[in-house]
């Protein structure tokens with residue numbers, strides 16, 4: 551067995567050392583680390599949320615990361631998209647991100663895909679994915695991913711940000727509401743949104759913790775509730791979410 | 805006209821439903837602001853311009869593009885949503 555063999559169930563000496571400080575966590579242990587190593591996580595969008603999400607999933611030792619973004623790096627991204635640096639302006643985001651992530655952790659598999667997620671390709675993209683990190687910057691694509699995740703029974707960790715505001719919830723098909731239970735699909739606002747990088751980092755970091763808990767089975771998930779944070783006055787609000795029995799997407803999964 | 809309005813928890817600290825009066829969405833919101841003055845700053849970017857994270861539905865129908873000028877009839881239900889689309 552080699553270090554790079556994600557399907558091997560053991561952890562090498564290197565891995566035991568590298569992830570030792572998280573393996574020490576009561577209840578997580580080597581078993582938790584092995585589960586992270588065996589996991590395939592898709593990160594939809596490597597922007598403000600996706601950058602820190604990808605960094606922390608990579609450092610945590612998720613065995614396989616697929617990162618998807620069709621965009622190229624723009625100077626106006628640099629206030630928040632911390633995987634992209636000044637020299638990367640003009641580069642494809644997945645190339646810029648993939649290069650850094652490989653340097654952060656060369657022992658995991660990283661699959662960068664420069665493409666736009668559509669209704670046509672989403673089912674294929676989800677393939678053998680265990681979990682989707684919703685780091686998109688628009689609701690239309692979120693709804694597409696949500697619907698495909700519900701169809702395939704893949705959990706999705708939703709994050710959204712704006713200004714100093716953030717929201718996060720973990721969506722598990724068949725158990726929790728889906729995104730379309732929460733919001734109508736015909737949302738109209740399509741404007742450039744104001745955002746501070748640290749707002750995105752905060753939500754991203756919570757998304758990664760949800761991912762680690764979901765994949766390892768440790769702790770309690772943020773399901774059936776949405777954490778809504780207003781950092782302009784440090785207001786944290788836990789909002790109860792209801793599944794809609796008549797939901798077009800998940801209504802049949804009650 | 806008398807209608808009910810449901811306000812997203814972020815607007816009022818908890819999800820609130822209240823009776824409001826007015827013949828447009830704008831009037832009804834102005835009426836709700838009398839009860840919850842703090843909501844004004846949370847939903848308006850400037851007078852007459854809603855923040856980008858607010859979306860309003862009447863009886864489940866989107867009010868855009870009229871939005872604040874959208875007509876309200878007796879017994880209508882207004883839903884004021886907040887969502888964060890950015891990433």
Ligand SMILES: [Zn+2]
Nearest residue numbers: 728731797800
């Ligand atoms: Zn649903």
